[in-house]
Amino acid sequence: MKRSLSLSLDRETALVVAGTCLIAGTYGLVRLAYGLFLPDIQGSVSMSSSIAGYVSSGASAAYCAGALVGLVAAERPRLLVLGSLGTASIGSVGMALAPGMAVLVPSTILASAGAGLASPGLVAVVARSLPADRVDRAQATVNAGTGPGLVAAGLLALLLPEWRVGFAISAVFTTAAGLAVLLLDRRDPVRHGPTPVQDGPDPRRQRWLLALLRPAAGAFLLGAASAAVWTYGRAHLVGSGMSDAASVLAWIAIGVGGTATVWTVRVLGAWPAQRAWLVTGLAVAVATAGLVVPGPLPVAVLACGVFGWGFVAATSALLAWTIQLVPDRAAPGTSVVFIALVLGQAAGSSAAGALSERAGLPATFLLAALATVLAASCGWSRGARPSLHRLDEVETPSSFSSA
Helix, strand or coil, X not given: CHHHHHHHHHHHHHHHHHHHHHHHHHHHHHHXXXXXXXXXXXXXXXXXXXXXXXXXXXXHHHHHHHHHHHHHCXXXXXXXXXXXXXXXXXXXXXXXXXXXXXXXXXXXXXXXXXXXXXXXXXXXXXXXXXXXXXXXXXXXXXXXXXHHHHHHHHXXXXXXXXXXXXXXXXXXXXXXXXXXXXXXXXXXXXXXXXXXXXXXXXXXXXXXXXXXXXXXXXHHHHHHHHHHHHHHHHHHHHHCCCCHHHHHHXXXXXXXXXXXXXXXXXXXXXXXXXXXXXXXXXXXXXXXXXXXXXXXXXXXXXHHHHHHHHHHHHHHHHHHHHHHHCHHHHHHHHHHHHHHHHHHHHHHHXXXXXXXXXXXXXXXXXXXXXXXXXXXXXXXXXXXXCCCCCHHHCCCCXXXXXX
């Protein structure tokens, strides 16, 4: 009996590790690594700043398409995981082998769909494979994979002489992680209990989308504003005179900052969600403004670290805010606000690319910082708000990693 329990715990741990690696691969090593390697890509393939922005917008749209497929096929998580590793890996291989724009652009867009498929697939796999008392912490661990993925991407950029090799390694890593998830997935015989069915008319069913207008608007604005850093952050640092190695270190700091949210989630989770959104959004604004005219390397690294922490923490606050407003629609509500976030990134990437060619990247980053302040202000409220449950204690039937 003890041996059986030990094997079960070992399998659960291995599944959480594999799921974390899949998020690290699809988000940090594939989707968001486009911005990291953009200066090197532009050096190999003729690509203007505006075209780079349009490609990033297309990748964000592909992410949203993947997330929507995840909602429709929520009861087939293994298919979602398989689609995630397939699109992310095939897209990454296409980027690595692309001789020019004709292959590079569709490959980049396809690769980004993997992240949109991975999150809903893993949420369902973890929920059905682990006992109910361990699901929440496992979900939080898996969804924190973006930060380590960003760090790993930065290390690849430092150690490898060619960006194409980096995407090839990312494809292999993501494939291995996805296959491990599929092998370790087991439906736990102890179910979490039947889903409660609400009888009778519920007037909130017709109004739950209206209740999400403020968080969805804030998410869209944050996505649009943050796109400047995600897409052009490293290119801006290099263009300002920073060495390639130093700019990669700054990018790694974004991943470190995102990972650091694991240690601040309890503090932020004790705050009202709107206050947490306001504070973390302002942190992103300050960090973006700090990159307008990059100073010494320590200043740029600090700004990037604050940006990574603020962005990932803001997405956690967004999740809690949504659950507070529509607790009976937490799953679709979470999907709505996170899709709004990535749609904002799609719009922001194109806008930042077009603006940078006319006014330059410093002006683009300044406007992005101002837009982030506007996004944070969506959480402003004069009235007192009830405190939320701590984020690590809230059951989230559907959640997405930081986009």
